[in-house]
Amino acid sequence: MTVEVDGVSLWYGNVVAVNDVTMTLGPGVTGLLGPNGAGKTTLLHMMAGFLPASRGTLTVDGEPAWRNPAVYRKLGLVSERESVHAYLTAHEFVLVSAKLHGLADPAAATARALDPLEMNEFKDRRIGTYSKGMRQRTRVAAALVHEPDVLLLDEPFNGMDPRQRMHMMDLLHRLGAAGRTILFSSHILEEVEQLSGTVQVMVAGRLAASGDFRTIRRLMTNRPHVFAVQSTDDRRLAVALMHQPSVNGVDLGREGLTVRAGDYGSFTRALPRIALKEGIRVRRLLPSDESLESVFSYLVEA
Amino acid sequence: MSTVAWITTRGLLGRRRFLLLLPLPLLMVGIALIPRLSGISPSDWAQPVIVALGFTTLLPIVALIVGTGVLGAEIDDGTITHILSKPIARWRIVLPKLLVSIAVTGATAAVPFYIVGALADGPRLGLGLVIGAIAGATLYSAIFVALSLISRRPVLLGLVYVIVWEGLLSNLVSGTRVLSVQQYVLTISDRASGSSLLSPNVSFPVALVMSIVVTALFVTLAIRKLSSFSVTGETS
Numbered sequence: 111m112t113v114e115v116d117g118v119s120l121w122y123g124n125v126v127a128v129n130d131v132t133m134t135l136g137p138g139v140t141g142l143l144g145p146n147g148a149g150k151t152t153l154l155h156m157m158a159g160f161l162p163a164s165r166g167t168l169t170v171d172g173e174p175a176w177r178n179p180a181v182y183r184k185l186g187l188v189s190e191r192e193s194v195h196a197y198l199t200a201h202e203f204v205l206v207s208a209k210l211h212g213l214a215d216p217a218a219a220t221a222r223a224l225d226p227l228e229m230n231e232f233k234d235r236r237i238g239t240y241s242k243g244m245r246q247r248t249r250v251a252a253a254l255v256h257e258p259d260v261l262l263l264d265e266p267f268n269g270m271d272p273r274q275r276m277h278m279m280d281l282l283h284r285l286g287a288a289g290r291t292i293l294f295s296s297h298i299l300e301e302v303e304q305l306s307g308t309v310q311v312m313v314a315g316r317l318a319a320s321g322d323f324r325t326i327r328r329l330m331t332n333r334p335h336v337f338a339v340q341s342t343d344d345r346r347l348a349v350a351l352m353h354q355p356s357v358n359g360v361d362l363g364r365e366g367l368t369v370r371a372g373d374y375g376s377f378t379r380a381l382p383r384i385a386l387k388e389g390i391r392v393r394r395l396l397p398s399d400e401s402l403e404s405v406f407s408y409l410v411e412a
Numbered sequence: 413m414s415t416v417a418w419i420t421t422r423g424l425l426g427r428r429r430f431l432l433l434l435p436l437p438l439l440m441v442g443i444a445l446i447p448r449l450s451g452i453s454p455s456d457w458a459q460p461v462i463v464a465l466g467f468t469t470l471l472p473i474v475a476l477i478v479g480t481g482v483l484g485a486e487i488d489d490g491t492i493t494h495i496l497s498k499p500i501a502r503w504r505i506v507l508p509k510l511l512v513s514i515a516v517t518g519a520t521a522a523v524p525f526y527i528v529g530a531l532a533d534g535p536r537l538g539l540g541l542v543i544g545a546i547a548g549a550t551l552y553s554a555i556f557v558a559l560s561l562i563s564r565r566p567v568l569l570g571l572v573y574v575i576v577w578e579g580l581l582s583n584l585v586s587g588t589r590v591l592s593v594q595q596y597v598l599t600i601s602d603r604a605s606g607s608s609l610l611s612p613n614v615s616f617p618v619a620l621v622m623s624i625v626v627t628a629l630f631v632t633l634a635i636r637k638l639s640s641f642s643v644t645g646e647t648s
Contacts, residue, residue: 158497160643177640182499189643193490195419197426209415210498252494 111171111184111259111291112136113157118166120152127152129315130166135260135293139286141302141323142295144312150295151190153312154264157293158187170260183211186253190264190295192245196238200229200248203237207252223255226281242269250278254285261285263294267301279304333408334358335374340366340394341385347392350384366394416495417508420482424516427485432477433516436470437524444528458532458609462541462601466525467594468583471548472574475517479556480566482509483634487560493643502638510557510631517549533607540605548597551623554630555593561637589613596623 113135120128128149142150155161156168159175159182168175175181195203204223208216224233227247232240237248246266253261263282267275279302286292286307296302302309302323309326311319319326341347344367348360351369356376361368371377385392413421424430443465447457483506486492495505525545529538555573560566582592589595599612599619612619 155643160493160496160641162640162642179496179499179501182497185497187493187497189490189493191490191493193493195423195491195494197422198419206415206419207494207498210495210500212499253497 111289113260113291113293114167114169114172115153115157116167118153118156118163118168120149120156120161120164126315128156128163131312131315131317132166133310133317133320135291137286137289137291139282139292139294139305139307141305141307141309142293142312143299143302143309144295144297144318146297147314148297148312149315150297150312151264154187154189154262154293154295158185158189158262182258183256184259186256186258186261188246188249188253188261188263188266190268192242192249192269194237194245194249197236199234199236200224200240200244200251201233203248204233204252204255208255211256213256219255219257223251226284227251228277243271243274246270247274247278250281258290260291261293263292265296266294267296267298275301276304283307329408333374335371335377336398337369337371337377338366338394338396338398339369339381339392342391342393343388346388347385347390350388350390351381354380354384356380368398414504414508416500416505417512419495420509420512421516423485423491424478424481424512427481429477429481433474433520436473437520440465440470440524441527444531448531454532454609458528459611461528462525462532462610463594463598466521466528466541467544467548467597468574468579470524471517471521471545471597472552472570472578472593474520475513475549475552476556476567476570476574478517478520479513479553480560480570482513483557484560484566490643492641496638496641503635506557506631506635506638510553510634513553513557514546514549517553518546521545521549529605529607533605533609537605537607537609540601540603540607543604544597544601547600547623548593551593551596551627554627554634558630558634558637561634561641586613590618590622593626595619596626 115131115133118128118131119126131153144150152161156163157170157175159178162176170181170185173181198206201220201224204220205216208219213219224230227250229244229247229251232244237245240248246269250266266278270278282292282294305323307323308321309323310317339347344362348362348367351357351360356371356373357369358372359370381392381395440461444461522542522545525541526538529541556566556570559570563569578592578594581588582595595614596619598610599614599616602610602612603616
């Protein structure tokens with residue numbers, strides 16, 4: 111089961127939200143990464159038949175998604191907006207989905223969908239009383255109730271703690287390994303560290319990079335970086351840091367040190383060791399160009 | 413009961429704005445009780461209470477609250493995507509929602525209309541008004557359900573329509589009467605009750621045909637709009 115995106119663009123008036131994107135999604139887990147405003151949600155909405163493309167074609171298993179409700183037999187969607195019918199319980203909510211899908215045994219399908227998400231314990235409480243993570247799991251259960259071949263998730267890790275995130279990633283990988291086509295979007299690179307599939311990187315409406323996540327993750331942890339550091343003895347720390355191969359330069363200012371590290375990973379590992387050896391206390395350590403745009407544009411250049 | 417109708421009813425009755433339905437019927441009965449208890453002749457108060465308060469205010473306002481609630485509220489809070497992402501034809505979403513709106517509006521309006529009709533001219537007028545109220549609930553519901561799909565601000569737009577078109581123009585300008593829901597409702601109630609207290613302005617065949625045409629038009633429009641409903645979410 112594949113999702114084909116062929117030369118798809120979408121614009122609102124003068125604003126181009128998605129610009130000539132072409133990709134093919136096959137079985138397994140694919141991450142759609144990019145900073146906020148890159149057009150990820152727009153692209154997912156087009157794949158899910160909630161927006162018409164201005165140009166190009168999108169098909170799910172050869173069928174168009176737009177104006178074609180039949181496509182939802184094989185497609186599940188977890189949208190970013192956290193809206194749920196808060197007056198229903200998780201069980202009712204998933205059961206409603208099963209019934210709307212016209213499944214032969216809605217009750218059994220509901221139990222099957224809730225079980226892997228560890229929602230059985232809370233399934234009879236109203237959704238309005240849930241935490242963000244529980245709500246998210248309920249929505250995933252509802253999207254999985256008809257066992258779709260294609261599952262699209264928009265920022266599914268938002269509001270999840272690291273354990274829930276790992277659990278969810280695990281579930282997605284299991285579904286991917288079982289031959290389903292899974293696509294999820296995220297704007298936080300670190301969030302998807304456990305991912306082992308392929309990624310599509312979107313920046314400013316364009317598909318900027320696509321490929322194996324391990325390559326991209328290596329680039330990510332080894333990217334050059336600027337840190338602001340304050341310590342009990344900035345001058346001595348500066349001297350010690352200059353001995354480090356991972357440090358390209360240090361500026362000494364009134365507000366502390368500005369350190370240009372050539373390599374994110376080894377610098378952050380080396381700093382505590384140096385401080386400990388020199389007997390200096392680090393008061394503050396701030397990565398100063400942590401903006402996602404800079405990270406993503408670095409990835410795009412690399 | 414279809415699943416769409418079930419979840420729509422739950423949503424409607426679960427929201428606090430449902431309480432907004434209560435004051436108008438109470439007000440209408442209260443206002444009819446005062447002249448009735450003080451012995452004033454029904455020919456002096458029945459028409460203003462039934463038409464000005466009932467058909468022009470209570471019926472459209474109740475239908476506005478309910479009709480924009482069955483679909484517009486779900487579009488507003490985004491829960492509509494859960495229903496739209498299912499392999500069901502769009503008319504099977506619009507029609508149950510419309511029926512829920514007609515039933516809730518009709519039930520809310522039928523009680524005060526019956527009481528007022530019975531107070532003025534006995535149960536025959538009461539029943540005639542109930543039939544008119546159900547016809548009105550159908551017409552107004554179709555209009556407001558369609559409006560929730562045409563505009564992002566259906567309540568505001570609906571209110572302008574109720575006040576300007578139904579309230580002002582169709583009373584002041586006789587030409588617009590043939591395109592006014594309250595006039596159809598008045599004619600249908602008059603025909604059903606046979607009461608001399610009501611004085612309709614359009615003929616019964618016109619009212620009947622126009623009611624069917626207007627309802628069909630707005631239902632078709634709503635189904636078409638929902639079939640190409642695009643989610644304009646936050647861009648991220």
